[in-house]
Amino acid sequence: MATPLNLKELSKKEIRFTAGHRLCAGCAAPTVVKMILLAACDYPVIAASSTGCLEVSSCISTFTAWKIPWIHNAFENAAATLSGVQTMYKALKKQGKIDKDIKFIAICGDGGTYDIGFQSLSGAMERGHDMLYVCYDNGAYMNTGIQRSGATPTYADTTTCPAGAVIPGKPQQRKDLTRIMAVHGLPYVAQASPSHWPDLMKKVRKAIETPGPKFINIFTPCNRGWRSRTDDAIMLSRLAVETCFWPLYEVENGVTRVTVKPKEKKPIIDFLKAQGRFKHLFEPGREKMIEQIQDIIDKNWERLLKEEEMTLPKEEGNK
Amino acid sequence: MMGWKEIPPGMVILEPGSALKVKTGSWRAAYRPRWIEENCIQCLLCWLYCPDNSVKVKDGKREDFDFDYCKGCGICALECPGKKGNKAIVMEEEVK
Amino acid sequence: MTKIVAVTGNEAVANAFRQIEPDVCAAYPITPQTELMQRFASFVSNGQVKTELILVESEHSAMSACIGAAAAGGRVATATSSQGLALMWETLFIASGFRLPIVMPVVNRALSSPINIHCDHSDAMGARDSGWIQLWSENAQEAYDNTIQAFRIAEDMDIRLPVMVCYDGFIISHSIERIEYFDDEIVKKFVGEYKPLYPLLDIENPKSFGPLILTDLYHEVRKAHSEVYKNVPKVVLKVAKDFEKISGRKYGLFESYMLEDAEIGIVILNSAAGTTKDVIDDYRNKGVKVGLLKPRLFRPFPYAEIGNALKHLKALCVLDRADAFGGSFGPLYLDVAASLCNFDQKPILINRIYGLGGRDYMPEHAAGVIEELRKIAKTGKVKSLKEYIGVRE
Numbered sequence: 001m002a003t004p005l006n007l008k009e010l011s012k013k014e015i016r017f018t019a020g021h022r023l024c025a026g027c028a029a030p031t032v033v034k035m036i037l038l039a040a041c042d043y044p045v046i047a048a049s050s051t052g053c054l055e056v057s058s059c060i061s062t063f064t065a066w067k068i069p070w071i072h073n074a075f076e077n078a079a080a081t082l083s084g085v086q087t088m089y090k091a092l093k094k095q096g097k098i099d100k101d102i103k104f105i106a107i108c109g110d111g112g113t114y115d116i117g118f119q120s121l122s123g124a125m126e127r128g129h130d131m132l133y134v135c136y137d138n139g140a141y142m143n144t145g146i147q148r149s150g151a152t153p154t155y156a157d158t159t160t161c162p163a164g165a166v167i168p169g170k171p172q173q174r175k176d177l178t179r180i181m182a183v184h185g186l187p188y189v190a191q192a193s194p195s196h197w198p199d200l201m202k203k204v205r206k207a208i209e210t211p212g213p214k215f216i217n218i219f220t221p222c223n224r225g226w227r228s229r230t231d232d233a234i235m236l237s238r239l240a241v242e243t244c245f246w247p248l249y250e251v252e253n254g255v256t257r258v259t260v261k262p263k264e265k266k267p268i269i270d271f272l273k274a275q276g277r278f279k280h281l282f283e284p285g286r287e288k289m290i291e292q293i294q295d296i297i298d299k300n301w302e303r304l305l306k307e308e309e310m311t312l313p314k315e316e317g318n319k
Numbered sequence: 320m321m322g323w324k325e326i327p328p329g330m331v332i333l334e335p336g337s338a339l340k341v342k343t344g345s346w347r348a349a350y351r352p353r354w355i356e357e358n359c360i361q362c363l364l365c366w367l368y369c370p371d372n373s374v375k376v377k378d379g380k381r382e383d384f385d386f387d388y389c390k391g392c393g394i395c396a397l398e399c400p401g402k403k404g405n406k407a408i409v410m411e412e413e414v415k
Numbered sequence: 416m417t418k419i420v421a422v423t424g425n426e427a428v429a430n431a432f433r434q435i436e437p438d439v440c441a442a443y444p445i446t447p448q449t450e451l452m453q454r455f456a457s458f459v460s461n462g463q464v465k466t467e468l469i470l471v472e473s474e475h476s477a478m479s480a481c482i483g484a485a486a487a488g489g490r491v492a493t494a495t496s497s498q499g500l501a502l503m504w505e506t507l508f509i510a511s512g513f514r515l516p517i518v519m520p521v522v523n524r525a526l527s528s529p530i531n532i533h534c535d536h537s538d539a540m541g542a543r544d545s546g547w548i549q550l551w552s553e554n555a556q557e558a559y560d561n562t563i564q565a566f567r568i569a570e571d572m573d574i575r576l577p578v579m580v581c582y583d584g585f586i587i588s589h590s591i592e593r594i595e596y597f598d599d600e601i602v603k604k605f606v607g608e609y610k611p612l613y614p615l616l617d618i619e620n621p622k623s624f625g626p627l628i629l630t631d632l633y634h635e636v637r638k639a640h641s642e643v644y645k646n647v648p649k650v651v652l653k654v655a656k657d658f659e660k661i662s663g664r665k666y667g668l669f670e671s672y673m674l675e676d677a678e679i680g681i682v683i684l685n686s687a688a689g690t691t692k693d694v695i696d697d698y699r700n701k702g703v704k705v706g707l708l709k710p711r712l713f714r715p716f717p718y719a720e721i722g723n724a725l726k727h728l729k730a731l732c733v734l735d736r737a738d739a740f741g742g743s744f745g746p747l748y749l750d751v752a753a754s755l756c757n758f759d760q761k762p763i764l765i766n767r768i769y770g771l772g773g774r775d776y777m778p779e780h781a782a783g784v785i786e787e788l789r790k791i792a793k794t795g796k797v798k799s800l801k802e803y804i805g806v807r808e
Contacts, residue, residue: 025390034372071623083471091466
């Protein structure tokens with residue numbers, strides 16, 4: 001029987017990502033990994049990571065935080081690497097050399113997913129490997145020192161798009177990778193946040209129990225890169241959901257469901273003001289920029305609701 | 320430290336969870352959490368949210384912190400719902 | 416039992432793959448390798464092999480998937496050429512660093528720019544220090560034989576290293592030659608059952624592949640890795656000895672042709688060695704003491720053996736089918752020169768670059784080199800240390 005997704009029962013399960021890793025104090029990534037592996041607690045899991053914070057901090061020298069088989073190959077190829085592991089599993093299972101039901105999960109940062117690893121991810125998903133790819137999205141190249149990535153939000157201050165007198169942080173909009181993955185026509189694509197852990201775990205469980213290629217994008221605050229407090233990772237994740245900066249939804253076989261709808265949509269300023277990377281937007285004369293950000297979020301949220309309305313079967317109705 | 324003759328082929332690490340030998344509790348600088356049992360409603364959110372598995376739980380019940388690994392980030396204290404407005408986790412000055 | 420057929424080099428290697436049946440093959444098309452994987456794909460589609468194919472979106476992903484599959488714990492192969500090998504470059508080092516016994520035919524082709532689809536060796540030479548064993552093949556028979564031996568060499572528990580089997584694009588890959596095929600059962604028995612080392616799929620014993628290693632340990636890890644290559648020549652010779660028992664064909668670390676009593680000599684890789692041997696025969700008939708050395712194991716380079724085989728010559732030309740732009744000499748020359756440098760008695764060396772981008776290497780080119788070597792041997796004078804041959808002024 002499947003382990004119920006409540007904390008009392010889950011706390012009796014082994015955490016397959018140990019302490020002693022060297023991620024920064026208050027980093028959300030280890031919590032996200034813990035949630036993923038707890039959601040998958042009924043199965044043996046083999047994981048892969050791209051080069052990045054999680055990778056260098058979880059497996060260094062002779063010390064590994066992983067209690068499951070894990071492989072790091074390079075920066076841009078976690079999806080291809082795991083597709084190789086999964087294909088060998090398929091080959092040996094077919095030959096009767098393995099009988100266990102093993103799940104394959106890639107856990108990679110946004111640089112290794114949105115940018116340098118995008119081709120590898122897109123290819124692996126198109127080929128239909130039975131694996132789940134999770135992006136822990138902290139919105140920049142944090143491991144190399146907070147450089148902008150395709151996931152960096154508009155006007156965020158990073159070390160390669162620093163907020164200056166002429167250019168106010170990242171001028172471009174972030175890539176909507178979750179949507180791009182949904183357009184691949186995968187059986188399951190979702191966006192999740194550790195603040196809403198029952199939703200996150202349900203999505204991971206649904207994903208691993210769905211055959212074929214799956215993708216989940218998980219919001220993962222980084223207090224060093226965002227210049228926020230070490231204790232606010234979960235609080236900021238919650239704000240990201242409540243402001244609709246990071247809507248929680250899933251796309252299952254072409255049907256879009258918004259899984260958590262904020263009772264009251266908070267203004268984006270609440271999310272921005274808690275982070276030093278947006279500090280420059282609060283200087284006089286830059287009010288328009290916050291309005292622009294709000295405008296982007298409103299449009300994306302409206303579009304998502306429309307998409308849900310268009311795709312949701314009538315009998316399910318709107319929640 | 321290992322000499323070259325002890326290096327395993329491919330530098331593959333054969334001992335799962337060997338990171339437990341690295342006691343990251345030494346990273347704690349300013350603050351450490353204190354658990355106030357009487358205010359604890361046993362929601363276990365601190366156990367879930369802790370990035371360093373530093374909240375010990377036995378048979379579904381919370382026990383004290385594991386200071387061997389706690390980096391003192393304070394997420395547990397911030398997220399603790401407490402009982403009737405009284406937090407079950409507070410951050411206090413680190414004593415070394 | 417053997418069967419004699421007339422097939423292309425690619426077809427022969429595809430047939431070796433069919434007989435070996437790797438558990439997983441990842442591949443991406445590139446001329447002149449494509450035919451190999453096309454033919455193999457039809458074996459997969461027709462159920463003639465148990466192999467799972469991963470038809471990736473780039474060579475970088477081909478090698479990445481091979482690394483994943485090999486780490487998982489089974490027999491893995493791929494193949495490539497030219498730009499494809501260049502794109503794999505980063506991951507080649509990871510495959511060898513992980514000690515994964517992946518086998519990869521490299522159908523040698525020139526590198527861009529300018530783009531060119533024909534043979535030279537700049538692709539494999541660019542990857543020569545990636546930690547892969549390189550076996551070079553003069554003709555389709557050698558490509559077939561080397562492919563079969565490559566799996567045994569790669570998977571030997573004393574080394575566990577990836578192997579490239581190099582053969583010349585179009586000249587060998589697409590020309591039809593006479594080949595002796597083994598019966599399938601002989602090949603299967605020769606290659607044997609795959610034995611995994613540290614398989615990721617062994618979920619009872621979880622392993623972590625690819626840790627971050629910093630200044631306190633990296634130097635030791637690299638020293639340990641470097642030591643492994645010392646074991647390669649004896650494994651290659653052991654496998655060659657077993658192979659001779661089933662084939663009657665002798666393989667070594669290199670082939671010596673009329674070298675023992677020679678006064679002048681040529682070192683050359685792959686198909687051009689065949690042409691050169693013909694020309695050497697003509698000169699031997701005229702009483703000129705000329706010989707040839709054709710490296711088979713180019714990586715690791717058996718410098719002691721090669722130095723010993725060449726040191727008695729008066730003059731020696733190393734013919735490179737790749738230039739090393741901005742470097743002193745061609746890549747093959749550098750290794751041969753380094754092999755000889757500590758001997759008191761050693762030949763005068765020259766380096767000639769030939770056949771780039773598929774330019775024909777003709778008997779008159781070999782003859783020209785031999786004439787030059789005769790002069791050098793007689794006078795001790797060298798006009799030019801490094802020069803292109805067969806090039807229009």
